[in-house]
Amino acid sequence: MSFGARLQQVRKKNNLSQEGLAEMLGVSRQAVSKWELGEGYPEVDKLLILSEKLGVSLDSLFGEEGATEHTGEDRPSATIRIISPHEGVIINASKVVRSQQFRGGKSSPKFALFATDGNDRSLWGPQNTFLAWYRNLEDVTREMTEIQAALDADAASYTLQHSVKCKQNLFRTIED
Numbered sequence: 001m002s003f004g005a006r007l008q009q010v011r012k013k014n015n016l017s018q019e020g021l022a023e024m025l026g027v028s029r030q031a032v033s034k035w036e037l038g039e040g041y042p043e044v045d046k047l048l049i050l051s052e053k054l055g056v057s058l059d060s061l062f063g064e065e066g067a068t069e070h071t072g073e074d075r076p077s078a079t080i081r082i083i084s085p086h087e088g089v090i091i092n093a094s095k096v097v098r099s100q101q102f103r104g105g106k107s108s109p110k111f112a113l114f115a116t117d118g119n120d121r122s123l124w125g126p127q128n129t130f131l132a133w134y135r136n137l138e139d140v141t142r143e144m145t146e147i148q149a150a151l152d153a154d155a156a157s158y159t160l161q162h163s164v165k166c167k168q169n170l171f172r173t174i175e176d
Contacts, residue, residue: 004038010056038103059128062099081157082115084131086165091115091129096147098140109133111140132163
């Protein structure tokens with residue numbers, strides 16, 4: 001199921017119209033319609049509001065179906081501090097997971113990266129934390145490989161290198 005289909009499902013479950021959701025997020029109804037049609041994605045701050053107000057996790061919105069875990073050896077006790085400069089996220093994590101590929105415009109992100117500490121403390125398993133957006137599979141795969149290498153080397157921290165800043169459908173790489 002796509003992000004748009006999941007968003008529509010969550011919106012309807014919460015008895016909200018597209019207009020009602022748009023008002024909650026401070027966007028137009030047309031923006032919500034585009035998101036549900038898979039023609040774009042909300043900005044990160046809007047995703048956080050969605051998660052909080054509708055009581056849904058970001059990983060459930062983006063879906064783990066088709067997600068790829070990159071964990072190397074199963075090392076539940078090994079963790080690394082991951083720093084996401086674009087999103088202002090710092091998390092101690094033992095593994096990372098990428099989303100399925102998003103459809104959307106030419107300048108839309110194609111993948112999201114999530115991190116988890118790997119502890120199954122809740123009924124639903126580990127909580128994933130959104131880290132960053134990526135332009136393509138090559139960039140997100142390279143990032144995941146470098147994170148795993150840092151974990152294998154018992155590094156204390158890793159700063160994301162290949163993510164893009166997503167704001168109003170404009171992207172900048174870390175190097176920009």
